[in-house]
Every structure is written in structure tokens, then in C-alpha cells.
Amino acid sequence: xxxxxxxxxxxxxxxxxxxxxxxxxxxxxxxxxxxxxxxxxxxxxxxxxxxxxxxxxxxxxxxxxxxxxxxxxxxxxxxxxxxxxxxxxxxxxxxxxxxxxxxxxxxxxxxxxxxxxxxxxxxxxxxxxxxxxxxxxxxxxxxxxxxxxxxxxxxxxxxxxxxxxxxxxxxxxxxxxxxxxxxxxxxxxxxxxxxxxxxxxxxxxxxxxxxxxxxxxxxxxxxxxxxxxxxxxx
Amino acid sequence: xxxxxxxxxxxxxxxxxxxxxxxxxxxxxxxxxxxxxxxxxxxxxxxxxxxxxxxxxxxxxxxxxxxxxxxxxxxxxxxxxxxxxxxxxxxxxxxxxxxxxxxxxxxxxxxxxxxxxxxxxxxxxxxxxxxxxxxxxxxxxxxxxxxxxxxxxxxxxxxxxxxxxxxxxxxxxxxxxxxxxxxxxxxxxxxxxxxxxxxxxxxxxxxxxxx
Numbered sequence: 001x002x003x004x005x006x007x008x009x010x011x012x013x014x015x016x017x018x019x020x021x022x023x024x025x026x027x028x029x030x031x032x033x034x035x036x037x038x039x040x041x042x043x044x045x046x047x048x049x050x051x052x053x054x055x056x057x058x059x060x061x062x063x064x065x066x067x068x069x070x071x072x073x074x075x076x077x078x079x080x081x082x083x084x085x086x087x088x089x090x091x092x093x094x095x096x097x098x099x100x101x102x103x104x105x106x107x108x109x110x111x112x113x114x115x116x117x118x119x120x121x122x123x124x125x126x127x128x129x130x131x132x133x134x135x136x137x138x139x140x141x142x143x144x145x146x147x148x149x150x151x152x153x154x155x156x157x158x159x160x161x162x163x164x165x166x167x168x169x170x171x172x173x174x175x176x177x178x179x180x181x182x183x184x185x186x187x188x189x190x191x192x193x194x195x196x197x198x199x200x201x202x203x204x205x206x207x208x209x210x211x212x213x214x215x216x217x218x219x220x221x222x223x224x225x226x227x228x229x230x231x232x233x234x
Numbered sequence: 235x236x237x238x239x240x241x242x243x244x245x246x247x248x249x250x251x252x253x254x255x256x257x258x259x260x261x262x263x264x265x266x267x268x269x270x271x272x273x274x275x276x277x278x279x280x281x282x283x284x285x286x287x288x289x290x291x292x293x294x295x296x297x298x299x300x301x302x303x304x305x306x307x308x309x310x311x312x313x314x315x316x317x318x319x320x321x322x323x324x325x326x327x328x329x330x331x332x333x334x335x336x337x338x339x340x341x342x343x344x345x346x347x348x349x350x351x352x353x354x355x356x357x358x359x360x361x362x363x364x365x366x367x368x369x370x371x372x373x374x375x376x377x378x379x380x381x382x383x384x385x386x387x388x389x390x391x392x393x394x395x396x397x398x399x400x401x402x403x404x405x406x407x408x409x410x411x412x413x414x415x416x417x418x419x420x421x422x423x424x425x426x427x428x429x430x431x432x433x434x435x436x437x438x439x440x441x442x443x444x445x
Contacts, residue, residue: 119421126425169403176399182387189383190426192399193406197427200407201420210411211328215335217403219396 082184083135085175087142088222089188090131092168095229097124098147099164108154113205117161120198127191134184148234162202166212167220167228169195174219291394292349294385297432298398299340301378303354304442306333308374312359316367321415326371329408336401343397356444368416375409376422377438378402380430387429 100121103109109117135141151157172192179185196217200210211217220228309330318326344351361367382402389395406427410420 116420123421123425130426173399173403176386177392177396185387186383186429187426189386189399189402190428193379193383193402193427194421194423194425196403196406197410197413197420200410201414204411204414209328210407211332211404213404215332215404216339216397216400217407219400 080139082179082181083138085179085188086131086135086138086184088175088226089172089191090128090135091142091145092171092225092229093124093127093131094142094144095147095232096164096168097121097128099149099161099232100124102147102149102151103157103161106151106157108151108157113158116201116205120161120165120201123194123198127194130187130191134187146234147232149232158202158206162199162206162208164229164232165195165199165202167225169199170218170220171222171225173217174221174225176219291389291391292344292347294389295340295344295347295394296349296352297385297435298382298401299337299344299352300355300443301381301435301439302333302336302340303352304357304439305374305378306330306337307354307357308359308371309333312357312361313367316361316363318364318367322364322368325411325415326367329371329411332404332408336404339397339401343394347391357442358444359442368412372409372412372416372418373438375405375412377430377435378405379409379427381435383427384429384431384435 100117103117104114104121132141149160169192172188172195176185176188176192179188203212204210309326310333313323313326313330341351359370361370379402382398382405386395386398386402389398409422412418413420413422
């Protein structure tokens with residue numbers, strides 16, 4: 001992951017995220033700087049291509065690829081912003097995938113609920129793979145964060161899962177309007193509704209409404225989401 | 235994909251809807267094949283004001299409105315005809331309220347854009363009991379997710395994209411809730427809810443729209 005990129009992106013995500021959650025000025029700087037990793041001529045991976053590549057495939061991206069991580073003097077209009085958004089989503093997906101890994105390993109759940117959680121785990125890993133590929137096509141992908149999730153009881157974990165999924169859905173909705181590439185937007189929409197399905201399922205299991213926002217789901221901003229996930233980053 | 239033969243044949247009759255304006259009827263004759271969300275089957279639903287505003291967006295909103303009318307009718311009226319009970323009844327009531335709000339919002343958006351919202355079509359739902367009702371509900375919600383995801387990137391106006399995103403998230407939640415109730419997958423498409431083309435959506439919806 002070495003690149004000529006500014007060190008902020010290379011720093012463990014915990015540091016960068018903490019900073020972002022605290023400071024909106026820092027967030028703007030991050031977005032600007034993350035955008036600079038976009039090399040000239042690098043195109044976003046087509047939706048069909050990366051979904052095909054990621055559907056069921058457990059191949060990881062070649063670590064020697066390193067992405068097109070040149071420090072570009074110019075940021076292509078919007079594409080730098082897209083990389084920042086993709087990396088933001090990737091960070092959240094890394095956390096969700098890790099969370100479900102731990103949940104499944106905890107042996108707190110059994111039967112149908114366990115089966116559902118395993119499915120969600122698989123789907124979050126698919127999201128990680130896909131978003132990592134897209135990030136690679138745009139520049140330097142976000143580093144994998146280290147999650148820190150309390151696993152005290154089945155009820156507490158299920159509640160946490162619901163919180164995380166509802167937050168994830170709101171995060172995607174919050175960024176939809178900011179994505180410049182139509183292909184990346186299509187990918188984000190395809191993931192967004194899956195997070196919504198996860199959220200609604202967990203809400204229902206917890207005997208809460210599948211639609212806590214009613215008829216119109218509410219978006220959350222990047223700073224709001226990062227502040228909310230901060231406690232779960234080691 | 236829709237072919238020109240389909241567009242001019244009597245098979246198109248089932249997708250005509252009540253309240254279609256005369257101007258739209260004439261427009262229908264000029265429909266060309268090929269536009270994903272432009273002037274194909276949505277053409278008949280489009281009013282005169284198209285030329286002035288972002289006609290592509292209005293087409294898409296009217297297409298969404300057709301689906302929302304369909305869902306509202308299904309959850310409000312067909313649900314009563316069939317007679318639901320327990321969780322199915324309360325979930326249908328919850329969803330009906332949402333779909334009506336979606337209808338209202340889309341009608342307002344189209345009018346604000348200077349477009350003409352399609353008139354509410356009449357529908358026919360081949361379901362007779364709770365089980366078949368829920369089975370169709372599952373299909374409708376999942377098709378709805380695909381429809382919005384398919385249309386979303388074509389929207390020019392960012393406000394419409396925000397609205398579409400807000401609505402489709404709720405449709406996905408509906409789909410999951412119904413899946414849970416009926417022991418079907420809450421994520422039938424796996425990790426990615428693939429976008430559906432207009433043709434794919436109409437294939438599911440057409441049989442339910444009465445001539």
C-alpha cells in the first residue's frame with residue numbers, strides 16, 4: 001500500500017477516522033487529498049465487471065498492483081471525490097465484515113438466526129471485495145481498520161448489528177447524490193438496498209419496525225456516520 | 235428488450251391505462267425503440283409538458299408512479315379483498331401507508347417539474363388468499379427495488395435521485411420484512427441488488443395493469 005500519497009491515508013484508519021469525526025475541516029482536507037490519488041486516465045471499473053468478478057469469487061486483488069496511486073497535480077472532475085466516497089464505504093464495509101466474523105465466531109447464535117447472520121457476513125465480504133476493486137481502479141484503497149465490538153450477549157449483539165446496518169444504509173443514502181460516476185452510483189445503489197434489507201431484518205428480529213424512518217429513509221452525512229462508528233474502531 | 239414489433243402490435247394494448255391523455259396516445263405512435271428510460275413504453279404515460287422540462291426525469295418519475303399506484307392499490311384494496319390476518323395484516327397496513335406517501339410525493343414532484351402525472355391505472359391481482367397475496371407482495375417489492383436501482387443513475391436532477399434513494403431503501407426494507415414473514419430470502423439477490431431494465435420491470439408489472 002506504499003505510495004506517494006500523503007501519509008494521512010496510509011495511517012491506520014483509526015487515526016484518520018477519529019480526526020474526521022472530530023473535525024469537519026479535516027474531513028474536507030481528507031476528501032481533497034484522497035482525490036489526489038486519482039491518476040490521469042484511470043477509469044472506474046464497470047459495474048458489471050466488478051460484480052461479475054466479485055460474485056462468489058474469493059480471489060483477492062493482487063497486492064502487487066498497488067493501484068494507480070500517483071500524486072496527480074489535477075483531480076479529474078469528481079473522480080477524486082468518488083475515490084473518497086468509495087474508500088469511506090469500504091471502511092464501513094470492512095468494519096461490518098469484521099463484526100459479522102466475530103459474531104459468527106462468538107457462538108451466541110444458533111439455528112435460523114445464525115444462518116441469517118452468516119449470509120449477512122458473506123454479503124458484507126462481497127461488498128468489501130467489490131469496493132476494494134473499485135478503489136484500486138481509482139487510486140489507493142483505504143487501509144483495513146481494526147474493529148472493536150462488544151459481544152456480551154445475543155440480545156446486545158443483535159441490537160448492535162441493527163444499529164450498524166441502519167447506519168450503513170443511511171451512509172450510502174447520504175452519499176448517493178455525491179457520486180459522479182454513473183457506474184459507481186449504480187454499484188452504491190445495489191449495495192445500499194442490501195444494507196437496508198439487513199437492517200430491516202434485524203429490526204424485525206428485535207421486534208422493532210422494519211422502517212424506523214417511515215415511508216422515506218433518511219440519509220446521514222459522512223461526519224455523522226464516522227462519529228457514530230468511532231467507538232467501534234480499535 | 236422491447237422490440238419494435240412489440241411496440242406496434244396489439245399486445246401493447248394490455249399496457250394502456252385508463253386516463254391516458256389524447257396527446258399521450260398520439261405520442262405513443264411515435265415511440266422508438268432503444269431508449270432505456272426515454273420514449274419506450276413509458277411514452278404513453280407522459281403528458282404534453284415534456285418538451286419544456288427534463289423529460290427524461292419526468293418519464294422516470296411517472297414510471298415510478300405507476301409502480302407506486304400498483305403497490306398502493308395492492309396493499310390497500312386487494313389486501314382487504316383477500317382478507318389478511320395477524321402480522322401479514324399489520325405489515326400490509328404499514329406498507330400501504332408508505333406506498334400512498336410515495337404516490338403523493340411523486341405526483342407532487344412531477345407537477346412541480348411542470349409534467350403531468352399519469353392517471354391512476356386500474357389493476358388486477360391474481361391472488362385469492364393470504365399466502366398468494368404475500369407471495370406476490372414479495373415479487374412486487376423486489377421488482378420495485380430493481381426498478382428504482384435501474385432508473386436511479388439516469389435521473390438528471392439530484393433532488394430526484396435523493397428521493398428515489400430514500401424510497402428504494404424503504405422498498406428494500408419492505409421486501410425483507412415480507413421475506414421474513416414468508417420464510418423466503420431477505421436478500422434474494424445476494425450482496426448486490428441488481429438494477430432492472432424497464433423491459434424487465436414491465437414484464438412483471440404488465441400482467442397486473444388492466445387494459
